[in-house]
Amino acid sequence: MNTVAETTIEADPKVPVIRTTRDFTATPEQLFRAHTDPELFAQWVGPDSTRTRVVEWDARPGGSWRFVSSHDGQEFAFRGCFHDVRPDRIVQTFTFEGQPDGVALETLRFEDLGDGRTRLHAQSLVDSFADRDAWLASGMETGVNEGYAKLDTMLADGSV
């Protein structure tokens, strides 16, 4: 059986939140590692057309992170701090440096579905519906979907 996993990306109607849900053939520990180990993270995050370089990474409560994605000679940098890093939950802030005043609060949860499957629940909270909807309209789904497909491959070949 060869199922293609589907990513659900939803805009909450009541609060300025984007919720992303995605099932993986992985344990919660593997998903945690994929999100906290900078070498693994750099290999899967973002669209296929970009290359990511992790510049700063201290995955513990109060640590900071920064990575730079390159595409066609252009660089896009992202940064934030880790608020919580627990086996079942990561909370971090997120800023695209091209818009330095914009900040999202991101929460990742790893739900064990049993049988070696884990559901990732990602939530991104901002303080305005306009900013949330602009982010959704920016084509972020492509990066999310291509990133998770790369992570699927890494999980299948034993790199995570």
Place this chain on the structure above:
Amino acid sequence: MNTVAETTIEADPKVPVIRTTRDFTATPEQLFRAHTDPELFAQWVGPDSTRTRVVEWDARPGGSWRFVSSHDGQEFAFRGCFHDVRPDRIVQTFTFEGQPDGVALETLRFEDLGDGRTRLHAQSLVDSFADRDAWLASGMETGVNEGYAKLDTMLADGSV
């Protein structure tokens, strides 16, 4: 003239945000110092009935903070990370450790009004209206008002 400064605490009707506005006889630099120097901060934050001890404090982007407030022999701890620390703006996360899953994203802005006056704009964003309203109903105004009154005194006597 002896004016008592008023604090405005507002619940946004559209997004789960609390907005607090307060004018101070202070420069933006002084308000920045009052919020980033741990010894100054511990002296004014919170209600009159509590004593605050800063346990961890690294006021730079990606640093962490933690303080413990004592009241009648009981201790209440709070923690978070600094996302941004700029002269005109501080962005940080905030968790009361008694409710470790709750996280607020806080933004402080210091607006120079001229003539040695500065307006503090504080925004606290959470992901649910119920949590926001519970926080508002908890009597947080007392702590906010008494804290800012202590800060007024410190500004007047030259401690900041």
